[in-house]
């Protein structure tokens with residue numbers, strides 16, 4: 001029910017006043033001296049601060065002078081299970097070798113406790129950088145994690161269970177039978193779909209490490225439960241060659257033949273995709289997640305990537321930070337900076353991408369990829385009040401003439417000061433309000449030596465650690 005104050009203004013839960021709002025709304029308004037009214041979990045109004053002051057009185061008001069407000073960022077590809085091996089894995093391994101190293105030496109040694117506390121740390125890292133929604137690609141201990149309090153943090157997202165039932169190119173780590181995988185996946189969906197913040201979806205490893213039956217049945221399960229289905233695909237040329245040998249066509253063509261491509265499918269990496277496959281993806285409504293920070297570090301040949309063409313074809317390419325031992329960070333501002341500049345150099349074309357495109361990828365495209373474009377991804381009346389607020393009275397942001405450029409090319413997530421999710425303050429003055437950060441950090445640090453002892457991985461560096 002609407003409540004009116006004496007002055008005839010509507011009383012709302014929260015008013016943000018001042019600063020610049022990069023709305024990513026259909027008109028792509030960048031509103032200076034902006035105002036946002038929030039009622040309950042939703043945005044009620046976005047406009048000039050004078051308009052908001054005339055119409056609304058906030059039970060709580062945040063002065064956003066010198067701030068930049070953006071829609072909460074969407075990180076569409078992370079891995080909970082790799083967080084405890086951040087900086088443990090050598091940084092000189094190519095993509096396939098790195099994956100082998102991680103999955104044979106580090107991942108099998110992970111305990112549920114490692115994964116629960118590692119994921120809490122990952123979620124906090126993301127949240128403090130302005131990410132409010134994520135898509136996780138498959139954990140080893142999803143039940144323990146969903147029961148282990150990760151929801152309390154307040155960040156929203158989808159997670160799954162790691163699943164592979166086929167050896168590909170010598171990679172057979174952590175394989176299971178198709179029946180076991182499907183049984184566990186369905187259990188997860190049945191037991192945790194009613195969660196508010198972090199809900200299960202269907203995840204398989206992908207990259208040819210699946211049988212036809214697994215990929216078909218997993219997709220059917222995602223349809224039955226009305227959830228997302230995500231998998232890695234076409235990251236390396238070898239997997240394309242293997243698919244051609246085995247199935248007589250390229251991976252995306254094969255998924256199309258199997259009837260797997262669809263609107264609820266998010267395919268990750270997708271570097272070796274030809275134009276015919278781009279057209280197929282666009283027609284099917286499938287989504288693509290581009291992970292530039294992980295790929296560049298691992299030496300993926302991005303020169304073959306067709307992300308500009310995918311965007312041109314109408315595919316809402318989203319961004320992901322990938323795992324903590326691939327990109328090693330989850331600051332989405334750094335990721336969207338790379339997305340903005342990478343293809344300028346690769347194609348000798350400064351106009352091919354840019355700051356605006358990158359912000360779209362990390363907001364509204366991420367929302368579309370997760371099937372949430374009516375709820376998140378822009379600052380608009382009716383959408384959830386998921387807002388990241390950045391401090392610009394800093395040397396990295398100033399001088400500032402164009403807030404969009406400053407955010408993408410000059411800032412990092414470290415300047416994110418306040419995060420609001422579903423209308424509630426979750427980060428204030430760079431501190432997470434929902435959980436005890438110090439406790440999580442201390443627990444994380446207490447597990448470091450144990451990770452080294454159990455995995456037996458020693459530092460690989462030409463330098464002498466003393």
Ligand SMILES: [Zn+2]
Nearest residue numbers: 079137322323
């Ligand atoms: Zn991944």
